[in-house]
Amino acid sequence: MPLLHIKDISLSFGGLKAVDSVNIRVDEGEIVSLIGPNGAGKTTVFNILTGIYTVDSGEIFFEGNAIQNKIPQDIVEAGIARTFQNIRLFRNMRVIENVLIGSHIREPYNFFQAVFRTRRFRDSERENTLKAVRLLREVGLLARTHDYAANLPYGEQRKLEIARALATGAKLILLDEPAAGMNPQESEELLRFILSLRGRGYTILMIEHDMSVVMNISDRIYVLDYGKLISEGLPRQVANDPKVIEAYLGGVPDAAENNRA
Amino acid sequence: MAIFIQQLCNGLALGLVYALVAVGYSLVFGILRLINFSHGAVYAFGAHAAFFFVGLNFGPVPAIIAALVITGLLGVVIDKTALAPLRKKRSVPIAALVTTLGISNIIQNLLVVKFGSQRKPFPDFFNLGAFTLGGIQFSSRQFVMFGVSLVLLLLLLLVVNKTKIGLAMRATAQNAKAASLMGINVNSIITLTFLMGGASAAIAGGMVGGYYQVVYPGMGFMIGLKAFAASVLGGIGSLPGALVGGLLVGVIESIAALYIGSNYRDSMAFIILIVVLIVRPAGLFGKNEVVKV
Amino acid sequence: MDITGRLERFFSQRRIFFFAVVIALLAALPAFGFSRYIMRICIVISIYSMLTLALNLVAGYTGQLSMGNGGFYAIGAYTATLLMINAGLSFWSSLVVAAAFAGISGFLLGLPTLRLKGSYLTIVTLGFGEIVRMILMNWDTVTNGTLGVRNIPLPSLFGVSLSFTNHGLYYLALVLTALVSVFCALVINSKVGRAFIAIREDEIAAQMMGIKTVRYKVLAFVLSATISGIAGAFYAPMVGYIDPNSFTFDISSQIISMAILGGLGTMRGMYFGAAALIVFPEVSRFLMDYRFVIYGLILVLMMRFRPQGLLGWRTRLPYRFGKVLERQLAAEGSLPPLL
Missing domain, CATH: 3.40.50.300 (P-loop containing nucleotide triphosphate hydrolases)
Structure with a gap:
């Protein structure tokens, strides 16, 4: 198949x-x-x-x-995840946050669990952030983690867009x-x-x-x-x-x- | 039945005024893809300018012409001082929207400072008396208003569809970049658009002032929204759409005032607006735009 | 590193200290013996802080400019007032119902986001605010029409009525604002807040990341409406009298001016904008007539010269991982280097 x-x-x-x-x-x-x-x-x-x-x-x-x-x-x-012909990053978000948006659908907590900072929220956030940093290291963007997406050079923006797609799983x-x-x-x-x-x-x-x-x-x-x-x-x-x-x-x-x- | 016909005529006459104001929204939207929130205030400014010139003993027609000129210029000043710099900077669309909101505040409250916020009597200058037709009494004001608006709207349509300038306007609305490459001075087209929008708002303001015999700084808010509803209903960006939309809004609200109660007259425009935007955002004469990714 | 960056680092390293100082000062304010007039201004600032924080959720983070937030404010004020006066409910239960009711209206207003974007949505929100006002004016039997409602009772706690004199109103305003602030901060620093911002930045890209954009936009409206409703429910007993003209479009436009002045998409900007635009007309009475002209000028000038707002810079501080995660990352050798 x-x-x-x-x-x-x-x-x-x-x-x-x-x-x-x-x-x-x-x-x-x-x-x-x-x-x-x-x-x-x-x-x-x-x-x-x-x-x-x-x-x-x-x-x-x-x-x-x-x-x-x-x-x-x-x-x-x-x-299935994608990138775009004319890069569509979340420009005013950080590199790490862009990747975390990618893993949005892998965050199992709901709104109220987020507001009350339940264990499920904390575990899920920690887990996903850890994965996001590892992903950034693998694609060679670790040094850019804290930077804003808009500040990245062109080639790295392309890479980040791919990393964001990978983060969706x-x-x-x-x-x-x-x-x-x-x-x-x-x-x-x-x-x-x-x-x-x-x-x-x-x-x-x-x-x-x-x-x-x-x-x-x-x-x-x-x-x-x-x-x-x-x-x-x-x-x-x-x-x-x-x-x-x-x-x-x-x-x-x-x-x-x-x-x- | 007599009341119904009176209300219908009332609605048609007001509807054409809405159309006249709606044209201002449509022209600007067509070219800049911008909802010009300041347009209602520009209309109030036009009415006050007419009021001011009447006070100087200009006589009604010269007063309205003077108001038309100065309000048209106001439109141009708004664009040149506030909106053109944003275009030059390639600001996000919302910046222009917020700017027009700010301009609306400025104009309306300067009018309050200069003229006071209360209602001021405006001469009943185009009242040629009432007349009776088929047992129903009509006011001649309605007919004058209807006639003048209709002539102006047809004139505008003619300019946009049959003249060289109109062709340049339509080309700019289609694709400003391409139009500019073809040698059209896009900036002067935009200026012209604001001039036409301001002038037609001034005439509308003068006529509504005469119709209700009253002007006040806040008068543009509601009619601005109604005219906006009219242009959306017709398909924003389309002139025939503005005309049909204006007539429909005018008639619907007059009929609603008759059957639902005059208190809810003003809310009809919003209901129309919300229903149109949800059911058919492109309006009656508009085209849907395809999402580009 | 430039000056804002340094200042940020300075304050961030001592943030617990500064928070403590600010909270202590705010809590001790009544002890300084300011006049009732000054205390009233402080209360109004806190009401507007709540309103701007509410607007910030939809307009600042989610990027959906709402001009109907005055409508939610009105719904909150009227619901609480009518429950207190006609149903004899306590302020506290009225507050909860008013917030919920405003939230439901926010849900209804959020629904058009299914179809509408940008300016069109903004117009619908404006229309919503006006429809609310028309209902308040015309539904005489319930709202008492244009006459408004008088003699709204003050809130009371354990039998003590919270008034200007005993500073109860001030502390209530402070507590409500603090709760709203904490709530906003918690929402923003979670996947919900990230989804909001992603929608603002690029809605299609957000969809392509699996974010249910419609759901989040509606959620932003619901939260914004709920908070505005709380502000309204507090406002009504504070002034003791409301009528439909307390909630004209000017309110929505004022909230927008404040938020834009301070910087949409930041919380600090909301307090600053609210305080600046409340205090400004008070200290410049001679400019009172020009007050709304100046609001308009602020919008125009800000859009031209500083669209991100006076306090609207992107923070230079590093992303906060938290101690546990930092240790874990350091252990596996992938702690990202700072900027």
Whole structure:
């Protein structure tokens, strides 16, 4: 059974088919990339997966349970967490607090237990804070613990966003263009970081434009264009697929004709 | 039945005034995505300016024209001194909202300081006497108010839909950045918007002053909210929406006053507002916006 | 480290001492023999501190600007008053019922947050405040309409009536404000407070972290309303007379001005804002006419030059882990270094 199985989902905005019968499967422990030109519908797929949009048709199974059209909160509880294309941290909160927001759903106490500072509250807070600090150490942000998220350099903000997603306890992490805006060293480091996540048992589905990242770490790749899947397979197969080259470079036949002339 | 028809006419006449004020909300919202809380106070300012000029023996029409000019300028001053700097700083939207709330306080209470908070008699200058039609007595004030508002609203619609400036306004409302890249001076469009909003509020203020023959600094609060309800009902940002919304609010509250009791007349606008915002926040003529993530 | 940072560290290291001093001073205040007028101002400041702390929960932490908090205040005042006068309940049980009743109205006002955001929600809260006032004016049989309610009895404790003369009202105000403050601090420093702030910072990201944003926004309104209701229930017997015009939009607007002046999203700012805007018109009587003009100017100038409020800085102090956790972290070698 695949960890995530997207079956034939479609979504239109007005007359525009943003996502058109897309099928994707992600197995446990894989790093799968979703690529495609701008406006191909990649982020829309993420928004459907995380419950921001509801699908017109199709089904999504996570660990065998249907999750299509559930509200975002239930999807996080089920074990899917994400990052955003344009970083969406809680900028005026500290690094540690951002991670603690990630573990919000792992805090078992209720409002009254919080107000009366019951044992359950204290244990849960201590436990989660401890975990949050450990997580920050693992991702290399320990020195930033007390800092405010807005004060972090770009690369570290990306990392913090991933750490926050990990803190939800998710099994499947959706990364939306994690390498966007990074220089080659930074994306090199990010690449190692993502690989280390797989090493720790996480499964990753990511949208990425940086081909050096995509080709180096993906187990499999799906290619989306105008809302439709046009290719899928191992990095090497996809890279040589004429349909993919056409989608990316556009008008390949024209170019060929020009060459002939 | 006679009372019903009288109330209906009353509602239509007041409704068009609401529409005239609502246009001010809609124009500003359309371009800045800002609810201009100071608009009710600007309206009260307009009414007091007319009151002031009438006191100087200007005669009703010149007084209203003078009020229109000075209130239009007030609108521009508000934007230039308080709101434009916030846009320049790219402040959060709530900052502009709070700023307009503050401006509303300033204007309204300066009026209190200058004119006193009590109700002051305003000349009954467009009363051409009452007349009877089909056994029902009508006041000519209603008809004058209705006529003037309608002409002004149609004029505004014409300006926005048929002139080059109107085209620039609509382009700015669609996408200010793109409009500015096309060579439209967005800042002067915004200035113009505040000028038009202030001027139409002044005319509305002068007419309502004449209709009830009274002005007072707090007069803008309730009508501001009603006009806001009207623009939301019609779809904030849409001019035809403001017109239809204004008429609906005017008629609904007049009919409600008749059947539920005049005490609850003023609460109708809120009830309409809350129901619309919950059932169809985009209003009758508005479009829903898609969430971007 | 800059000056605020140093000051913060200085005060934070001695916070128990400073807390003790402030509490001792406040408790000893009546002993200084201030006039009834001064003591009354102190009581009004504490009422407004409660009101701003209440607003702070929705507007400061959760980011939902409410202009209807005057409505909750009115509901608290009227509920307590009518229970005391018509049902003969004691002040204490009236206080509890009034708080609960205001809380329920906060729940109702919070419901539109299901659909509305930003300015739209703000307008609905404003409309709510006005509807409350209209009901108070028009529901004559219960509220006595525009005439208002007179001769509201003072609270009494063990048979002693708490008045200005015996400073009972002052101490009651102090205790209520202290309880409200502690309550707010406890809520803010928990997952509830973190969820509030996360919603303010980025609502969609908060949802994506599994926070049930609607539930927390409604909760913020309920808490805010309850606290405002307590302030109202105390206000009514303090002045002895209420009418619908004691609760106009000006009250809501005044609370907002105070909170913005002090700094939304901080507690210190609330006390400061309330004290500043209550004391200011008193010491500058000649400016009395311009009082609301100045409130307006404060809003405009603050938004322009210091939108975070006079005391609204982000603390430079390290995150507080608590002793136990610090020891545990140090033991496993992952104690985060300070800034």
